[in-house]
Amino acid sequence: MYEDFAKVYDELMQEIDYDEWADYLFRMTLNASIPIKKILEFGCGTGNITLRLAQKGFDVTAVDLSEDMLTVADEKAEEQGIDNVRFFKGDMSNFKIDDTFDAVMVCCDSFNYLENLEKVESFIACASEALRPGGLLMFDMNTPEKYKETIGDNTFVYNFDNVYCVWENALKPEEDKIDFDLSFFVRRKDDLYERYEEQQSQFYYPVEEIFRLLKIPSFKNQKIYDFGTFLAGGALSDRVQYVAEKR
Numbered sequence: 001m002y003e004d005f006a007k008v009y010d011e012l013m014q015e016i017d018y019d020e021w022a023d024y025l026f027r028m029t030l031n032a033s034i035p036i037k038k039i040l041e042f043g044c045g046t047g048n049i050t051l052r053l054a055q056k057g058f059d060v061t062a063v064d065l066s067e068d069m070l071t072v073a074d075e076k077a078e079e080q081g082i083d084n085v086r087f088f089k090g091d092m093s094n095f096k097i098d099d100t101f102d103a104v105m106v107c108c109d110s111f112n113y114l115e116n117l118e119k120v121e122s123f124i125a126c127a128s129e130a131l132r133p134g135g136l137l138m139f140d141m142n143t144p145e146k147y148k149e150t151i152g153d154n155t156f157v158y159n160f161d162n163v164y165c166v167w168e169n170a171l172k173p174e175e176d177k178i179d180f181d182l183s184f185f186v187r188r189k190d191d192l193y194e195r196y197e198e199q200q201s202q203f204y205y206p207v208e209e210i211f212r213l214l215k216i217p218s219f220k221n222q223k224i225y226d227f228g229t230f231l232a233g234g235a236l237s238d239r240v241q242y243v244a245e246k247r
């Protein structure tokens with residue numbers, strides 16, 4: 001997963017307002033009871049949020065499962081002259097580091113790759129372990145409502161300057177998951193197109209069920225926001241943002 005996809009990921013995501021996304025996370029850190037300076041980010045991908053947070057002055061340790069995504073992120077950090085970020089290959093549901101952080105973040109669909117509730121619990125335990133008291137666990141999640149009502153079994157086509165992408169979805173409600181079948185046609189220098197394919201799945205969970213998993217003794221002040229706002233989120237939101245404070 002996210003091998004050849006890494007080459008075209010940024011072009012396909014060009015409509016996402018990452019500046020606004022990073023600002024939203026930044027504003028959330030201002031509500032913490034300790035100053036937030038050191039961030040551990042899981043599922044950092046090509047570093048779109050990572051590098052923006054580093055530019056805001058945070059020291060970011062960024063982790064991803066995909067070596068190809070990390071390579072792109074690392075190259076971008078170097079190009080932009082950003083040196084307050086370090087990248088590691090790792091799995092958010094099974095990650096140990098001999099360090100502590102003021103915040104642990106997961107952004108933009110990465111959480112929805114966790115395949116079952118055991119992995120979600122294990123991710124929450126890893127985050128708890130990595131946080132110092134007063135630190136924040138912050139992650140967003142696409143809701144079942146979004147997968148069922150917006151994405152559904154639809155096929156989307158994207159036609160960008162250098163990439164033509166067909167993204168077919170197959171909803172599997174009995175397994176609470178959706179299968180993506182992606183075909184990318186990437187323009188080469190000679191104007192011919194090379195085809196790449198990728199299959200992947202995302203998983204969805206009831207909003208309240210994940211909230212329940214956050215209600216453990218090591219966390220307090222748990223909140224669910226309607227993503228992009230500081231208003232209460234819930235089952236009817238497309239994306240929710242969870243925040244919890246480490247005791």
Ligand SMILES: C[S@@+](CC[C@H](N)C(=O)[O-])C[C@H]1O[C@@H](n2cnc3c(N)ncnc32)[C@H](O)[C@@H]1O
Nearest residue numbers: 043044045064065066091092107108109110113
């Ligand atoms: C949709 S991308 C999001 C990337 C980035 N956060 C962004 O905003 O553009 C999802 C990323 O999560 C990573 N990922 C999926 N499961 C993961 C896991 N268990 N641990 C760490 N990274 C994971 C994938 O490799 C991919 O780079």
